[in-house]
Amino acid sequence: MVGPSAGDADAEAGAASARGSGFMGDGIPPSRIQTYYMWIQSVLDDLGGAVSRMLAYVGPEPLAASAALGEDVLASFAALSRVHSDGWGAGWRTRAGVAARVAAGRPATRGDLRRAVPVPSTAAVLYLRFGSAGTGTGEAEAQPFLFGDGAFQHNGALAPADRLRAELTGEERASLGGSNDSELYFARLRRAIDPGAAVDPARIADAVASVRASYPDACLNAFLLTPTALAVVHSSARRPAPLAAFAARGLDLADLPPGHGDDYNVLVTRRTASGARVVATTGIPLAGWTPLPDDTVSLLTPESVASSPIPLRANV
Structure with a gap:
C-alpha cells in the first residue's frame, strides 16, 4: 500500500490546527485516519511477516535426513540460512514418540543440518528462523516447539499476538514457554489433537479456520509431526515475501535467494530417490515439485497426499 503524501499530511495538519485540537470530528477526517491506519498496519505486517523456511520428510523406513532429502536439497536449504539466520531446529520421530532440538540466535551450517536429526527416522522436520518483529531470540522462541507427542513449526506472524493469547484457556497459556506468536x-x-489418537485433518482444518478468522491476512503455513502423522497446513493468505523485513536487516534485495518473491509462501512436495516424500517452502531448486492445494490441511505419506479443505468463517 502506498502511504499518504507529505502534501496531504501537511494540508490536513494545518486544517486540523485551524479547526481546533480535536482529533476526530473537528480534526482529521475519519476517512483519512483510516487510510493512515491501514498504511501503518501494512508496514507493520510487512516488517513482521512470514519469514522462516521449512523442510520435512516422511519415509518408507527409518532414513538419515541426508538420505531422505538428498544432499542437493539439504545443501540448498542450508544456504538459505544466510538470510534466515536467527536460529534453526529439527524434530523427528523416535521409537518412544517425537523428539526435537533447537539452536537459537545463529545461522545453520550444512553440517548442522546433516546432524540435526541424530538417528535414522521415518519422519522429520527442519526449520530456519528469521524472527518476527518483536519476538525474542532465545531457545524458548526457537522452533520446532515440542509438546507431548507433537513437534510444530510455523512460517508466519500473528499480529497482534495478544488477540490469540486472549483466546487461549488458562491451562493453555500456562503451557507456553516463551512469547512467540x-x-x-x-x-x-x-x-484438535487427542493424545494417542490418529490425527484428523478435518479437525485441524477447523482449528486453523478459527485462527484464520482472527488473522485474515496472516500466513498460517505450518508443519505438525506426531508419532503417526506428518500434517501440513497450507494457508498463506497469498502473502508475498516480506521485503521490508529483509531490507531492515540490511540485506540486498537484488541478492535474495530464488523463491523470495510472490511465490514465497507456496508449499511444495515431491518424492525423492529414497522413496521418501518431502515437503518444503520455496528457496530451494523446485524442478519436479508440485504445489500443495491452497487452504488445506494435508496428511503426507511416502505414497500419497490427502488434503482436507479449511472451512471459511467470518472474520472476528
Whole structure:
C-alpha cells in the first residue's frame, strides 16, 4: 500500500490546527485516519511477516535426513540460512514418540543440518528462523516447539499476538514457554489433537479456520509431526515475501535467494530417490515439485497426499 503524501499530511495538519485540537470530528477526517491506519498496519505486517523456511520428510523406513532429502536439497536449504539466520531446529520421530532440538540466535551450517536429526527416522522436520518483529531470540522462541507427542513449526506472524493469547484457556497459556506468536498458534491447534489418537485433518482444518478468522491476512503455513502423522497446513493468505523485513536487516534485495518473491509462501512436495516424500517452502531448486492445494490441511505419506479443505468463517 502506498502511504499518504507529505502534501496531504501537511494540508490536513494545518486544517486540523485551524479547526481546533480535536482529533476526530473537528480534526482529521475519519476517512483519512483510516487510510493512515491501514498504511501503518501494512508496514507493520510487512516488517513482521512470514519469514522462516521449512523442510520435512516422511519415509518408507527409518532414513538419515541426508538420505531422505538428498544432499542437493539439504545443501540448498542450508544456504538459505544466510538470510534466515536467527536460529534453526529439527524434530523427528523416535521409537518412544517425537523428539526435537533447537539452536537459537545463529545461522545453520550444512553440517548442522546433516546432524540435526541424530538417528535414522521415518519422519522429520527442519526449520530456519528469521524472527518476527518483536519476538525474542532465545531457545524458548526457537522452533520446532515440542509438546507431548507433537513437534510444530510455523512460517508466519500473528499480529497482534495478544488477540490469540486472549483466546487461549488458562491451562493453555500456562503451557507456553516463551512469547512467540507461533507457540500460541500451536497451543490453539492442540485442541484438535487427542493424545494417542490418529490425527484428523478435518479437525485441524477447523482449528486453523478459527485462527484464520482472527488473522485474515496472516500466513498460517505450518508443519505438525506426531508419532503417526506428518500434517501440513497450507494457508498463506497469498502473502508475498516480506521485503521490508529483509531490507531492515540490511540485506540486498537484488541478492535474495530464488523463491523470495510472490511465490514465497507456496508449499511444495515431491518424492525423492529414497522413496521418501518431502515437503518444503520455496528457496530451494523446485524442478519436479508440485504445489500443495491452497487452504488445506494435508496428511503426507511416502505414497500419497490427502488434503482436507479449511472451512471459511467470518472474520472476528
